[in-house]
Amino acid sequence: MQGLAEELRRLVAEARTAQDWGAPADYIPELAKVDPEQVGVAVCLADGQEIGAGDADVPFSIQSISKVFSLAAVLGRLGDDLWRRVGREPSGTAFDSIFLLEQEQGRPRNPFINAGALVTTDALLGGREPRQALSEIMYLVRAAAEDDDIHIDKAVAESEKATASRNTSLLYYLKSHDNLRCPPEMVLGTYAHQCAIEMTCHQLARSGRMLAMIPGAPAMISSHRARRINALMMTCGQYDGSGNFAFRVGLPGKSGVGGGILLVAPGRASIAVWSPGLDGYGNSKVGTWLAERIADYTGWSVF
Ligand code: DON
Numbered sequence: 001m002q003g004l005a006e007e008l009r010r011l012v013a014e015a016r017t018a019q020d021w022g023a024p025a026d027y028i029p030e031l032a033k034v035d036p037e038q039v040g041v042a043v044c045l046a047d048g049q050e051i052g053a054g055d056a057d058v059p060f061s062i063q064s065i066s067k068v069f070s071l072a073a074v075l076g077r078l079g080d081d082l083w084r085r086v087g088r089e090p091s092g093t094a095f096d097s098i099f100l101l102e103q104e105q106g107r108p109r110n111p112f113i114n115a116g117a118l119v120t121t122d123a124l125l126g127g128r129e130p131r132q133a134l135s136e137i138m139y140l141v142r143a144a145a146e147d148d149d150i151h152i153d154k155a156v157a158e159s160e161k162a163t164a165s166r167n168t169s170l171l172y173y174l175k176s177h178d179n180l181r182c183p184p185e186m187v188l189g190t191y192a193h194q195c196a197i198e199m200t201c202h203q204l205a206r207s208g209r210m211l212a213m214i215p216g217a218p219a220m221i222s223s224h225r226a227r228r229i230n231a232l233m234m235t236c237g238q239y240d241g242s243g244n245f246a247f248r249v250g251l252p253g254k255s256g257v258g259g260g261i262l263l264v265a266p267g268r269a270s271i272a273v274w275s276p277g278l279d280g281y282g283n284s285k286v287g288t289w290l291a292e293r294i295a296d297y298t299g300w301s302v303f
Pocket of ligand 1: 064114167195256257258281
């Protein structure tokens, strides 16, 4: 798209003047160390072009964006059987909430809230060793990005495991409802490692091409499955901020508390934005602003 590269540079320069960057997640101590005043964006276009601006080559913790990859991996393994254990409705509650789990007998509303992602990871484990499930996710991410230089930050994984009271509670609650097959500690360890995958905006945008169904991208999942994952990203990808995100941006997106957001403009582009400071929902503050401005400029809203 003509002029987009220049517009991205302009938007990043404007973003850098932000008065309020939001605060990095601090419940995972390792993430609290990240300088909030960083912002990057990368876009992979349908014609094969890849453009970026700002801190697009700085690796960051993808956190909950990994839930998209674990979901894609488990759907490849189990198909629709997953939906017996996890729903497909927005929750309207915070990403780490236990509230609905009690009301709904241990069946999480969707695979993107923590409870649903923990069930997804449990299903991916399916009685195997954590390293087998993790290699499956890493294979998918690396192959989709066509880049083997993507790794797990062990310090972030350990930091999450050491402070995981919430997720541990969710796991035992799921277990009490017979919706967990593997030992809670094993699921927690696997999940903390998948969340600790580090990627740059360029790498993330490239991996998202499989969801954008861009010609020439590695064919990792069928278009039928990509459409369904995109629908879940649109309705549930930003937790209780999903409605507002659809209103402001109009693209399927998945956020992470590392400050990244993966956005999909079906048939047109895969976009990654990153800025570590978060809003009250745990989604990137400046990143959401940037996503909104890109959607305005390109007219790529699906609505
Ligand atoms: O489980 C957690 O709390 C983190 N590993 C991931 C949460 C997250 O990224 C929420 N998204 N914005």
